[in-house]
Amino acid sequence: MRSIECGLWLATAARAVLAAEPSRPRGVGPEHAKFYKASDTFTCISNPSIALPPSQINDDYCDCPDGSDEPGTSACSYLSDLSPSYPSDISSDNASRSIALPGFYCKNKGHQPSYVPFLSVNDGVCDYDLCCDGSDEWAQVGGVKCQDKCNEIGKAWRKQEEQRIKSLGIAGKKRRELVAEAGRLRKQVEDRIHTLGTEIQGAALKVKSLETALADAERQERGKIVKSAGKGGKIGTLIQMAKDRIEELRESLVEIRGQRDTATARLTELEGLLRLFHTEYNPNFNDEGVKRAVRSWEEYEARDKPAIGGAAHDRDLDEISKPDSETDVIKWSNWEEKEESDVDVLYKIEEYLPVAVRGWVDQKLRDLRVLLIENGILAASTDPGSESKGLTDARNALQAAQDTENSLRNELTGHQDDLNKDFGADDVFRALKGQCISKDSGEYNYELCWLDRTTQKSKKGGSHTGMGNFVRIDSVTVDDDLPPDGKGLGSGVRVALRYENGQHCWNGPNRSTLVVLACAEQDEVWKITEEEKCVYRMEVGTPAVCDVQGNGKGAGKDEL
Numbered sequence: 001m002r003s004i005e006c007g008l009w010l011a012t013a014a015r016a017v018l019a020a021e022p023s024r025p026r027g028v029g030p031e032h033a034k035f036y037k038a039s040d041t042f043t044c045i046s047n048p049s050i051a052l053p054p055s056q057i058n059d060d061y062c063d064c065p066d067g068s069d070e071p072g073t074s075a076c077s078y079l080s081d082l083s084p085s086y087p088s089d090i091s092s093d094n095a096s097r098s099i100a101l102p103g104f105y106c107k108n109k110g111h112q113p114s115y116v117p118f119l120s121v122n123d124g125v126c127d128y129d130l131c132c133d134g135s136d137e138w139a140q141v142g143g144v145k146c147q148d149k150c151n152e153i154g155k156a157w158r159k160q161e162e163q164r165i166k167s168l169g170i171a172g173k174k175r176r177e178l179v180a181e182a183g184r185l186r187k188q189v190e191d192r193i194h195t196l197g198t199e200i201q202g203a204a205l206k207v208k209s210l211e212t213a214l215a216d217a218e219r220q221e222r223g224k225i226v227k228s229a230g231k232g233g234k235i236g237t238l239i240q241m242a243k244d245r246i247e248e249l250r251e252s253l254v255e256i257r258g259q260r261d262t263a264t265a266r267l268t269e270l271e272g273l274l275r276l277f278h279t280e281y282n283p284n285f286n287d288e289g290v291k292r293a294v295r296s297w298e299e300y301e302a303r304d305k306p307a308i309g310g311a312a313h314d315r316d317l318d319e320i321s322k323p324d325s326e327t328d329v330i331k332w333s334n335w336e337e338k339e340e341s342d343v344d345v346l347y348k349i350e351e352y353l354p355v356a357v358r359g360w361v362d363q364k365l366r367d368l369r370v371l372l373i374e375n376g377i378l379a380a381s382t383d384p385g386s387e388s389k390g391l392t393d394a395r396n397a398l399q400a401a402q403d404t405e406n407s408l409r410n411e412l413t414g415h416q417d418d419l420n421k422d423f424g425a426d427d428v429f430r431a432l433k434g435q436c437i438s439k440d441s442g443e444y445n446y447e448l449c450w451l452d453r454t455t456q457k458s459k460k461g462g463s464h465t466g467m468g469n470f471v472r473i474d475s476v477t478v479d480d481d482l483p484p485d486g487k488g489l490g491s492g493v494r495v496a497l498r499y500e501n502g503q504h505c506w507n508g509p510n511r512s513t514l515v516v517l518a519c520a521e522q523d524e525v526w527k528i529t530e531e532e533k534c535v536y537r538m539e540v541g542t543p544a545v546c547d548v549q550g551n552g553k554g555a556g557k558d559e560l
Helices: 002-020 030-036 150-222 233-280 288-302 311-321 342-352 355-374 389-420 425-430
Strands: 104-106 114-116 436-441 444-449 453-458 465-479 491-500 512-519 524-532 535-542
Touching: 150 389, 150 425, 233 288, 233 311, 436 524, 444 524, 444 535, 465 512
Parallel strands: 512 535
Antiparallel strands: 104 114, 436 444, 444 453, 453 465, 465 491, 491 512, 524 535
């Protein structure tokens, strides 16, 4: 915005100086007027050793090697880089043959002054985009007379410039909001990293404590004397198996009886329907299918059918289905009396000791057992089912604590990597990450997700085609004409996003997309082109890059 205001101020100042100074030769700009002040002689700008009379200025003949004697004609246009080589008749070996002037100066009163290439002077074409006052066609070659349109063009330009400055202000405000949001998100990550550091320390201490507890539990487990699983030896085990089997059969009986009752009810219902059909059908109706069904039912009714259950049978089943605890058929308590084994005798030894020494002796015996196991003298218990609940709980608690610690460390690594990522100048793209914009472009819909992916989807249906996954932020130099609506890249260094390793292209490379960004009031995809097979280029407007070039400095004046 400042560059625009400065440009307008300089243009106004140039007009003021122009009004105060004596008339300059045609085509001379105010910054070169000092070379044309002398009234008796003119020296070539780049070759001051060559002096010419003022009458040779703008005489349509190139006398100076640098073309400075023809500021208002095209006589020296061949010196321009835009012109093909032209044999010069100047023989001075030390003369500078680089053109000294930027072009033909157009005052453009009512608009901005500008320079026109010498090739365009008196070429019979009105170059209103550069010379709106038509002064470049002063000779009216071929009868061409260019009208002065500077007031009209200047008015339209100032209106467009006013809108452009307004848009720059809105876009700049939105960018500041994005930067503020990015700062807030970054602060959240930093705060979470600080919190995770404290949580990880606590989790590590908990793991260490639980490791110690598990080691103690395992030591106690090795020193434990294990009793046999059954009660009362082999007989007790057999009784328990019989008890479990009888209970299993009882539950199966209850289930099968329920299924029988359901099937009986359905059969009774179906017989009732068929009996009603047999009674109400019309014998005179000549339908063979109906007659066959009636005959089949009559045959079914005539057959002897076995009786299903009965009241006495159901009472027996009710009695059998009762749990053993509600009947006196088998009194399991009479068979479950504990039989004392040799191991039980070992447990009872401590009962004969005084209370004062009982605990001390118990601990010493356990320590001795652990010592013998650790030195390979006594085998440890290898039965996995004999592990105590305390030891299992200790192992599970340690595993859960280790999982929690690992999860916290992985989260911390992810956040630290996030802080080290490049989110552009001022971290601005952090506020946009994951948001998506799309564009309807003829046969396809294209979608850009910031710092994530680019996709393409056909309007005829089908799945999305991946055009690339985000790789890095880059910068590119562009040189495009800026359209009147400002929706273009202009010229200069622009921020670019590279998306690579997309879906593989048939008989070609993996798809990739170069997203070139320019300043705009809102996020918008302007243009999509396929520069090579499956190599795409998107031109996108966004407030995120306003006043920012690829190197992080202020953007050129043609941004937006």
